[in-house]
Amino acid sequence: MHEFDLIRQIDSFTTAHEDVKVGIGDDAAVTSSSAHKDMISCVDTICEGVHFKRSTLHLSDIGYKALAVNLSDIAAMGGTPRYYLVSLSISEDWKQEEILEIYRGMNDLANRYDVLLIGGDTVSAQNGLVISVTVLGEIEKNCSLLRSAACEGDIVFASGTLGDSRGGLELLLSQGLTGEEHALVGVHQRPEPQLTLGQLLKESGFRIALNDISDGLSSEIWELAEASNVCICLEEKNIPVSEDAIKLFGKQTAYEYALTGGEDFQLVGTVAKAHWPTIQSTAQEKGIRLSAIGSVEQEGASQVLMQKNGERTRIKRAGYRHE
Amino acid sequence: MHEFDLIRQIDSFTTAHEDVKVGIGDDAAVTSSSAHKDMISCVDTICEGVHFKRSTLHLSDIGYKALAVNLSDIAAMGGTPRYYLVSLSISEDWKQEEILEIYRGMNDLANRYDVLLIGGDTVSAQNGLVISVTVLGEIEKNCSLLRSAACEGDIVFASGTLGDSRGGLELLLSQGLTGEEHALVGVHQRPEPQLTLGQLLKESGFRIALNDISDGLSSEIWELAEASNVCICLEEKNIPVSEDAIKLFGKQTAYEYALTGGEDFQLVGTVAKAHWPTIQSTAQEKGIRLSAIGSVEQEGASQVLMQKNGERTRIKRAGYRHE
Incomplete structure (x- = not known):
């Protein structure tokens, strides 16, 4: 199964709306947010064992990278990232200090681009680490690079x-x-x-x-x-x-x-x-x-x-x- | 490890900013988005084997519920949901039709409240299903119920x-x-x-x-x-x-x-x-x-x-x- 086939199928669930300028299919979604600005939003997920191994990334690198993937999507629209939300799914044996180390990595990158952490959800999963980051950004109305x-x-x-x-x-x-x-x-x-x-x-x-x-x-x-x-x-x-x-x-x-x-x-x-x-x-x-x-x-x-x-x-x- | 202890620690990574009215610690984040509106955003994740079993939920129910959890957070702020983004992490043996069934369940609920799907990411994971949904909503400036x-x-x-x-x-x-x-x-x-x-x-x-x-x-x-x-x-x-x-x-x-x-x-x-x-x-x-x-x-x-x-x-x- 290729992701682009699936995206086309999922796209059948989207509804045309004047406020949605770019939906599924570009680096990020663009929606109308005010008279002068559009909002840019995107989500990306990385999974242990698939996108990274703990033998090749430090914990803080995992966090850094999970955010970087999304900032890159915002960059590809010409936008400015403003906020991020994090969802961590981890097995119960993770220590609090390890989780915080992941957040530290995100924080290192976020601080450099003035992106603010506004939400987070940590859930316990059966296996491995899955980290999903949503970034919300903005751009001058109709200026997104598609x-x-x-x-x-x-x-x-x-x-x-x-x-x-x-x-x-x-x-x-x-x-x-x-x-x-x-x-x-x-x-x-x-x-x-x-x-x-x-x-x-x-x-x-x-x-x-x-x-x-x-x-x-x-x-x-x-x-x-x-x-x-x-x-x-x-x-x-x-x-x-x-x-x-x-x-x-x-x-x-x-x-x-x-x-x-x-x-x-x-x-x-x-x-x-x-x-x-x-x-x-x-x-x-x-x-x-x-x-x-x-x-x-x-x-x-x-x-x-x-x-x-x-x-x-x-x-x-x-x-x-x-x- | 209790989630609220962790939230307090993670909260140390947040920076005060005039545009962030509510950060981590309420049902959803509230940020200033225009002269008249605030944006409400939240993310919630559900994991197979932890939050649901496939023996108790149909595939479409899993999708429905992953979105419902987030709409409930928007409801708890008094807000109106506008958009949602989905991140699915699934093992490679999932069939496209099964994934679409999950999206159908989300779509059933989304249509009833006019919430638009604007982004999605599907990644392959080693085990089980993790579904993370981000909902973006709005509310009249300073009217969020905290x-x-x-x-x-x-x-x-x-x-x-x-x-x-x-x-x-x-x-x-x-x-x-x-x-x-x-x-x-x-x-x-x-x-x-x-x-x-x-x-x-x-x-x-x-x-x-x-x-x-x-x-x-x-x-x-x-x-x-x-x-x-x-x-x-x-x-x-x-x-x-x-x-x-x-x-x-x-x-x-x-x-x-x-x-x-x-x-x-x-x-x-x-x-x-x-x-x-x-x-x-x-x-x-x-x-x-x-x-x-x-x-x-x-x-x-x-x-x-x-x-x-x-x-x-x-x-x-x-x-x-x-x-």
Whole structure:
């Protein structure tokens, strides 16, 4: 069962309403909240044994990451996060101090972006830890950056370097927590949600399509292509991979991690070619690396191609599948 | 480990902010959302094997109940629910049709109160089902009904009859799903969130303290006494228990279920003695039973007493503990 099939089915339960501007199917929901503002809301859940193991994340990292996943969704809308609510389901043998350590990790990240904890629910479960975080944010009315905004002729861009989180995970799986972790491990354990970039893109006033990279570039670019109903062609050599990843895993694996690795929480988007230089230099001034990785070639046909050495192949949608 | 101890610890992570009117510690959070409205938000989670068994709830009931728990929290603030977001964590062997059946149960209830599904996340977990629902609602600015509003001299009231859900659960545990269920089973499987009553109490304009009864009357009345820092005395014979419950389980057990049974999702509150008759008759006009069950006797000393045959005893805080 694929999540996107299910989402389509669940979508049949949604009702059109003038106050719901974006429902299920983008990074977050957008609803009208006042004359000047829209509300952005999203929920994401991570499960022990599926999304993380306690051998690869400290307790505080689990909390950090559960919040980061959601802040990344808000970033992908161009919004500002305001509040968060937490639901923890844990087995009875967890100690209070351990639970608080998870909250500390969330708190570390929340404080940096002025996001306020307003609600929490802790329930006992039979097995493992499930942590579900809801984030509520805001954005100026009608300014959300949607996946569906890509147009023919746009430049496709990505932020940062991709695949590093997966590289960090591989190091953790082979070496465990050593106490002196490689920089890539830090990317895996405490990814930085790209809120500054999302807001900067929103403030540009340009038409921008945007998605966050939670499941690997190939999966996310497909979502964008489908939501916009366009054909996107990526140029492999322009996909930003880190020197660390190439050095540790070789070039081929580094690109594979970028495409299917997941949990980078960088942003991928499109903007009209004419505005690309402005976007890139504005980001650069803030110390954010943006790379042009492809272009939107044709409207009316959702697909994604990869160009390598002048040859084009259709790339698969599959992103990282948590095991 | 008691949840209220943990809540106090977690509360140390919250930061005072003018936009947060009610944070952790009431039924739901209240935040400022526009010049005229406040936003109400809450999250609640139910876990297979802890909060329900598949032998006592149909799949659609699980969905219904996961949403009902949250609508009850909104009701306890006097608010109007607007949107909901769902996080489902399920093992991989669940079929799409089974998941949709859970959504159908939510949809049944959501449609009746015009609550719109705006977001969902489905993740695979190792064991069992965990369903976490976030509800976002609204209320006129500064009109939320808080647990902390009880004053000396108030009448304590409760809605409906209490203990029926526990009675229904006992029937289910002894008989299983027979296909021709007793009315009490219906109360357990599809409890009615008291949104109409909550809004009616809010519209009265009276000062009203309010809490929903999710964990049994004794636990909820303690929360109210502690939040308001008052001594409350209940009169046992005035606690509303159903004839069905008395007939099936005997009088003593029926009162025990009312006090500690949990999951009734009725409301308990206090209002100034002078306004009680108005409140009671307004509710009655809407077909809602309100009973005066005690009084607020003294400020400055959180405790709850029970009067029975003229004798008073201190009642324990303990509510229903899910097993």
